[in-house]
Amino acid sequence: MSLAANPRLEQWVRIEPDGTATIFTGKVELGQGIVTALAQIAADELALPLPQVRMAPTRTDMSPNEGFTAGSQSIEVGGRAVRLAAAHALALLRAAAARHLGCPDPRPTGDGALASPDGARRVSYAQLAADVDWAAPVPDAPDPRAPAARRLTGTPVPRIDLLDTITGAAFVHDLRLPGMLHARVLRPPRRDAELLDLDRDAVAAGAGVVAVVVDGRFVAVLAEREEQALLAVERAQSAARWSTPDVVPAPGDVRAVLRGAPTRLHFEHHEGGTADAATDVTLRASYSRPFLAHASLGPSCAVAQMTGGALTVWTHSQGVFALRAQLAQALGLELGAVTVVHVRGAGCYGHNGADDAALDAALLTRAAGGRPVRVLWSRADELAWSPAGSAMVVDVAARVRDGAIAGWELDVRSGTHAARPGVGSGVNLLATGHLADPIAASAPFEPPPALGGGGDRNAVALYRFGAQHVHYHFAPQLPLRTSSLRTLGAFANVFAIESFMDELAALCGRDPVDWRLAHLDDERARTVVRRAADTARAAGAPDGEGTGLGIGFARYKNHAAYCAVCAEVEATDRLRVRRVFCAVDAGRVINPDGLANQIEGGIVQAISWTTKEQLGFRGDEVTTRDWETYPILRFSEVPDIAMEVVARDDLEPLGVGEAAAGPTAAAIANAVADAIGFRMRDLPISYAAVARAIEDAAPA
């Protein structure tokens, strides 16, 4: 949608009087380094040094609407748009220079000017800018320049935004406006709890408290100082009485929840022979993943100000245009009265609480008569009220004939991975459901496969089987609020597919790598599998009792980057991932260090998901609300990671941000099976879970 929806050159590029270029983008920095990569692309196409390219902040009144920054699409789609726009800008500047210099084919000098072929005369971009038609449409044509002409693409340009984070203010959390109030929201203790009573006067009596806002079961305090807001919300918590369930629910069980939830068939895939393999099954197994938290290190935050009926919101949302529409709808404002400005937040891995915090701030600036209001979520609310990544159950069955997989059936069950604001006709922001006059959220929705799918993402294996039949049973109502978390369904599907591939290989007495290669036709896929396996083997077999090696592979979304991961684990009196070997093919690489950072980070995060993480819940109440009950991987638990990137300079760049997660989970599961001699099929594969399984397996 990037170029088609924003065709005019001026929507992407502006040459400033000082000769620098300003680049406008709808893709936002989430910590993934995209702004650096886009600046690199623009600098190359404009033949400018990197410091002469400035990336404009993304805001609804100035930036091209490129939808969400999600799905590993920012290089593939957003990067392509910037590339074509910047290249077109240079083409028009060259045409203007030819007229100005009176010579054909002027050449860029590399520092913001064009020169006659003999180099005798030159004219700067700034001088030429007035002669360019910036309203002209950008041709949506293939790459105009040969790879050789690009100086920065493929080089490890340092992040242009890293220094700010270690010197001072850098985040939306750090924004301070004159007269700004600090707000905290008191959430209900459970999703369905009703507010019975709140002694507002007791809360309002606190030092510095300016207002206590109660609208239905949306409760917030506004104070002059931040610590006063904190004390006030603590007081509100003690002063509030909420409805309680008649029976306290037992701790939630993922498999029971998903097997018990009504589902509808959202997606099916059939290739090869009949789906009826029930009489001829060689092996079947069932895998699960729990609900997972985004667990951003900085809780969600937003600042909002209402001035003369116009609302401005500063937010770390992944989709400022969709958020603008939702805020307008929620507050009954015209779209034109709302401006949403992106300011970076802590690392974002999907649809977290950012948009919800933006609505909180908008509601509260209105309640405060337009004074600017800053809302910051607590750690507990960040873990309990941000949308979770959905739990899933994946059942797989296969029949093997003549040493190959003749038939394969996969059934996946999941809640939604797509409840972002702007999906459907409702308002998908937390507080709207808590207001006295609530606005309904959209009907539960999963994206169609053409948009990358949700729970069905990577449910179809890339392998060649005699027949492959896949069903996605979408469960629209689960006890927890779920939405997009990095890789959506791919994490569980790849974990299941790649675990089951190993189970089948073991059954047939085959080496797991050979077994995969025997079912894999795509040469790029075969290459990453071989490279990762060869590197792992060359490093030597794992030594010591209770150690194991495993492999996992996937092509993310079956059309983005290829990634194979080998993991070496130790399962003794502790469970530890010792070493990881990885091979990636992402086509042409824009920034090799940015790619390495994304892959490494994806591996580390996936080790954390795989070995440590699960949201605990009772009924619809999240019970894991701090870092002690929701632990994530620590520095001392992070393994050495060796990575190889397969160079493909002649192929289009592929999104890489989510490629490593599924393969990492599978590699760990397969390594643990290798180490302990039997299979762990439920995530997380924690030390406690392994110890319990060993105990259960021991003869009585």
Place this chain on the structure above:
Amino acid sequence: VIALRVNGNDVEVGADPDTPLLYVLRNDLGLMGTRFGCGQGLCGACTVLVDGRPRQSCDTPTWMVAGTEVRTVESLAGDQGRPHPVQQAFLDEQAGQCGYCLSGIVMRTVALLEQSPAAGRDEVLEALDGHLCRCGAHPRIVRAVQRALAERAT
């Protein structure tokens, strides 16, 4: 009024003495480089140095640091804003993704450099274990800390 010494400057702030130091640094003194992560001293994002020792400012009442020397990331830059060697090591290793955890880790590293300049890898990991990073930048961060130590040794 509480009298404090922060980044080499004597300052007086009007906050309630029980106010966590984090909010005094950020809101009274405008030192935004120290970050809120959990408010329970469990993630390390708010780490500052108090008399040279790392301390979580989110659960340290301000009265407790009266009469001490408090240092934040804002104190690190040298002449003309030249990055401190620890900051430079993080830039050299491109050690970070979102960067939210980094200022606390940088301060922890400054303390390590000053107190245990010969720290080996195990000591580095032990020092960092009170810090959480969600993006998975750990391998780079460890390399950056080791680089800072190595460059000090030379």
